[in-house]
Amino acid sequence: xxxxxxxxxxxxxxxxxxxxxxxxxxxxxxxxxxxxxxxxxxxxxxxxxxxxxxxxxxxxxxxxxxxxxxxxxxxxxxxxxxxxxxxxxxxxxxxxxxxxxxxxxxxxxxxxxxxxxxxxxxxxxxxxxxxxxxxxxxxxxxxxxxxxxxxxxxxxxxxxxxxxxxxxxxxxxxxxxxxxxxxxxxxxxxxxxxxxxxxxxxxxxxxxxxxxxxxxxxxxxxxxxxxxxxxxxxxxxxxxxxxxxxxxxxxxxxxxxxx
Amino acid sequence: xxxxxxxxxxxxxxxxxxxxxxxxxxxxxxxxxxxxxxxxxxxxxxxxxxxxxxxxxxxxxxxxxxxxxxxxxxxxxxxxxxxxxxxxxxxxxxxxxxxxxxxxxxxxxxxxxxxxxxxxxxxxxxxxxxxxxxxxxxxxxxxxxxxxxxxxxxxxxxxxxxxxxxxxxxxxxxxxxxxxxxxxxxxxxxxxxxxxxxxxxxxxxxxxxxxxxxxxxxxxxxxxxxxxxxxxxxxxxxxxxxxxxxxxxxxxxxxxxxxxxxxxxxxxxxxxxxxxxxxxxxxxxxxxxxxxxxxxxxxxxxxxxxxxxxxxxxxxxx
Ligand SMILES: Cc1cc2nc3c(=O)[nH]c(=O)nc-3n(C[C@H](O)[C@H](O)[C@H](O)COP(=O)(O)OP(=O)(O)OC[C@H]3O[C@@H](n4cnc5c(N)ncnc54)[C@H](O)[C@@H]3O)c2cc1C
Ligand SMILES: Nc1ncnc2c1ncn2[C@@H]1O[C@H](COP(=O)(O)O)[C@@H](O)[C@H]1O
Numbered sequence: 381x382x383x384x385x386x387x388x389x390x391x392x393x394x395x396x397x398x399x400x401x402x403x404x405x406x407x408x409x410x411x412x413x414x415x416x417x418x419x420x421x422x423x424x425x426x427x428x429x430x431x432x433x434x435x436x437x438x439x440x441x442x443x444x445x446x447x448x449x450x451x452x453x454x455x456x457x458x459x460x461x462x463x464x465x466x467x468x469x470x471x472x473x474x475x476x477x478x479x480x481x482x483x484x485x486x487x488x489x490x491x492x493x494x495x496x497x498x499x500x501x502x503x504x505x506x507x508x509x510x511x512x513x514x515x516x517x518x519x520x521x522x523x524x525x526x527x528x529x530x531x532x533x534x535x536x537x538x539x540x541x542x543x544x545x546x547x548x549x550x551x552x553x554x555x556x557x558x559x560x561x562x563x564x565x566x567x568x569x570x571x572x573x574x575x576x577x578x579x580x581x582x583x584x585x586x587x588x589x590x591x592x593x594x595x596x597x598x599x600x601x602x603x604x605x606x607x608x609x610x611x612x613x614x615x616x617x618x619x620x621x622x623x624x625x626x627x628x629x630x631x632x633x634x635x636x637x638x639x
Numbered sequence: 640x641x642x643x644x645x646x647x648x649x650x651x652x653x654x655x656x657x658x659x660x661x662x663x664x665x666x667x668x669x670x671x672x673x674x675x676x677x678x679x680x681x682x683x684x685x686x687x688x689x690x691x692x693x694x695x696x697x698x699x700x701x702x703x704x705x706x707x708x709x710x711x712x713x714x715x716x717x718x719x720x721x722x723x724x725x726x727x728x729x730x731x732x733x734x735x736x737x738x739x740x741x742x743x744x745x746x747x748x749x750x751x752x753x754x755x756x757x758x759x760x761x762x763x764x765x766x767x768x769x770x771x772x773x774x775x776x777x778x779x780x781x782x783x784x785x786x787x788x789x790x791x792x793x794x795x796x797x798x799x800x801x802x803x804x805x806x807x808x809x810x811x812x813x814x815x816x817x818x819x820x821x822x823x824x825x826x827x828x829x830x831x832x833x834x835x836x837x838x839x840x841x842x843x844x845x846x847x848x849x850x851x852x853x854x855x856x857x858x859x860x861x862x863x864x865x866x867x868x869x870x871x872x873x874x875x876x877x878x879x880x881x882x883x884x885x886x887x888x889x890x891x892x893x894x895x896x897x898x899x900x901x902x903x904x905x906x907x908x909x910x911x912x913x914x915x916x917x918x919x920x921x922x923x924x925x926x927x928x929x930x931x932x933x934x935x936x937x938x939x940x941x942x943x944x945x946x947x948x949x950x951x952x953x954x955x956x957x
Contacts, residue, residue: 417888475743475750497888504752505733506740509708513741518819519708522733524881534823537707538882540732540837541650545824546707552820558888559881600749600783604765607776615918617930620939626947629919630955632935636917638841638863638896639952 381434381550383425384490386481386511387418387453389446390501414449418496419456419563424526424556425494426457426564431528435459437488441469441480447579454574455566461579462488468584471596478510480594483587486515492533495555497522508555518548524559641669641725642694644718646738647687648730650827652679654686656838657730659797661790662690664757668764669725671802672696674718676711677704680806688804690797695806696722702813708734709817712741717811719746719785726764728757731789731891732837739789748784755794755893755914764788773913791914792837793893828882831867836883839866841896842915844885846870846908848901848922848941851878855945856900862952868892868912870902886911900941904929921945 389412414422425436438453440446441464450461464484472480485493493515495508512519523535523546531550536543538559566574584591592598618628633639643665648655658673665671673692675683680697687695696718703710715738719727727742729735731753743750755776756767764786768777780786836842843865845856853867860867869879871886885892887910897915902908904920904927912918913932920929925938937944 474740478744500887504736504740506736506750506752509737509740510744512709513712513744516816519737519741520820521707521737539734542828543826544707544822546820547823548820600743600747600781601751601779602782603777603779605778607778609769609774609776615930615932615934615936617925617933617936617938619925620937620944623943623947625921625937625939625944626951629921629935629937629944629948630951632919633863633896633952634955636896638917639955 381428381432381492382488382490383428383434383436383492383494384485384488385418385421385425385436385438385453385458385494386485386496386507387422387438387440387449388415388496388499389413389440389442389449390415390499412445412448414452415496415500417498417500417558418449420556420558420560421494421496422453422456422458423561423563424554425492427561428492428528437462437490439481439484439488440464441477441484450579451574452566454577455570456564457570458577460577463579463581464584464587465581466584466591468591468595471599472594473599473601474504474506474510475600476594476598478507478514480584480587480589481507482511482514483589484582485511487587491531491550493517493553495553497555497557508553512553515553518552520546520548520552521555523554523556526554526556526560642672642722643669644715644722644724644727645671645673645692646715646727646729646735647673647675647683648732648735649675649677649679649683652682654683655730655835656797657790657792659686659690660792660795661728661730662687662692663795663798664790665728666691666800668757668759670694672722672724674698674715676714684804684806688802689799691800691802692804693802695804696809697806698809698811700811700813702818703811705822706818707820707822708737708741709820710813711738712745713813713817714811715742716745718809724785727785727787729787729789731791735789739787743784743787746784746787748787749781751779751781751786751788754788754790757788757790769914773909791891791893833860834864834866836866836868836885836890837892839892840894841865841898842868842885842892842894842912843898843900844868844870844902844912845873845879845900846902847872847876849873849878851876852942853879855942855949859898859900859945859949862949863896865898870908899929900945902929903927904932
């Protein structure tokens with residue numbers, strides 16, 4: 381069995397994130413790392429390998445530094461990496477991203493494509509559904525619990541209004557939430573072993589994707605302007621001296637007509 | 640006038656508030672047309688009419704309800720082909736965004752997710768999105784196909800305007816390829832008796848500072864007619880169910896008033912509440928980052944302040 385995991389390199393969420401002058405996320409300004417939410421996808425793949433001998437390949441699309449995301453996944457235990465690296469990719473939206481990833485994934489002929497629930501930067505949460513659409517795979521997304529039985533995958537999905545049990549057969553696309561598992565930390569042995577694991581670097585030409593099909597110019601949407609929100613005007617913060625906190629709180633809420 | 644398709648968000652015909660909001664937005668853009676998928680139109684009809692649906696397309700077949708997402712995408716794509724709408728509006732939320740994403744690929748149309756506002760500009764539709772935990776607003780438009788926009792709950796105030804609500808049953812053909820992710824069981828979430836978290840006008844959330852006792856949070860919420868939310872720390876500790884988590888990996892809320900009690904204000908929590916109109920915090924640490932966001936904050940013990948405030952509010956109500 382082969383499991384392909386889509387992992388994304390993202391700017392550190394705890395750092396101040398900004399936009400470049402061209403309206404794209406400035407990935408140079410802050411340190412990046414493997415999206416924390418994709419660690420859950422890597423872990424789920426490793427669990428499948430632990431129980432059924434699967435080969436785990438991680439796939440990323442991103443700048444040179446995105447190699448960090450592959451390396452971390454290999455240290456956790458993935459077997460190999462694929463890095464789609466091409467200057468033309470810069471500025472791609474979810475439509476472009478899913479196009480490139482779909483091509484890279486199809487080459488691997490995986491039984492399971494695994495994704496995280498959202499990237500911690502853009503966070504549109506649509507790449508997995510788009511991949512399922514493009515690859516014609518059953519879409520089993522936002523899984524909070526995964527059970528594999530032969531070639532059948534059964535998951536728990538906590539929807540807005542109901543909890544659902546979803547079942548599908550391989551090959552399929554699966555995305556997992558942060559409820560699905562507890563990602564392992566790389567061991568010392570894992571860190572050493574990762575250095576020798578194969579990482580293939582591919583260009584758009586290797587994938588048969590035209591440079592005019594990706595990037596900001598090919599996007600089907602256009603950013604007209606980005607406005608920094610004026611910082612919220614400093615609010616009133618009171619102390620509870622003499623136990624007057626509750627009264628002042630209710631006074632504020634009444635003034636704003638909430639009570 | 641061009642049709643604006645609005646995908647109705649409902650539970651067995653009980654129409655959710657977001658649908659009224661989307662119909663209100665649709666009216667600004669063209670002729671609001673509701674797309675009702677699944678059983679229960681009899682319970683939904685009045686609400687759709689009241690909020691201005693001029694047409695109601697009813698698509699009811701087990702093929703659409705027994706599988707995840709894909710069949711709904713096929714149905715909407717067929718409807719788009721036959722009605723040529725100017726725009727498709729879909730409620731944000733996990734499933735809404737997935738439907739929108741796939742529909743965009745299938746119909747080669749530009750997709751905007753989590754819009755907080757939609758209006759007609761000179762060159763067509765213009766959307767606004769709030770990103771990076773509310774620190775930037777992105778203004779964008781769609782340059783290809785039919786704009787498909789998912790809209791966050793509470794982005795507009797729903798306005799009741801009587802619509803004609805002319806009903807039309809639509810037959811859709813769902814391919815076998817779309818019937819692969821089977822929903823084998825569905826357990827509706829038990830109602831808490833409080834407003835639904837994502838659509839509530841007021842949300843009161845508790846965090847690690849509750850030390851596991853959510854009673855003061857719930858009582859305060861009830862005095863305000865509010866929904867109850869929780870931080871991930873509270874959820875991970877098993878103090879409150881995961882479906883009430885607010886934040887990046889939980890629900891995104893945008894109420895008129897958000898009260899954070901015993902919550903520090905981590906970036907991932909902010910991501911789910913920072914677009915709230917008014918923010919209030921009760922926290923015993925005056926240095927807690929949540930105070931950077933607040934309109935009003937009280938430094939103190941929530942176990943003393945919330946019950947006292949609850950009592951005062953209930954007394955006011957007489
Ligand atoms: C990938 C990822 C996703 C995440 N997603 C989410 C998410 O969706 N939602 C989310 O909330 N978090 C999320 N987190 C976790 C987030 O980083 C924080 O750890 C979490 O929000 C902290 O919860 P808290 O504020 O309740 O707890 P703490 O940070 O421990 O803060 C507790 C606060 O309570 C105060 N306090 C203590 N006792 C009292 C008292 N008696 N009265 C008043 N105040 C008191 C303290 O001063 C403190 O400020 C995520 C993290 C990661 C890495
Ligand atoms: N550039 C990328 N490279 C690899 N995987 C990605 C990339 N962008 C998104 N993904 C995958 O898609 C998931 C959801 O991302 P998003 O739709 O951007 O929120 C992530 O958790 C990843 O698994």
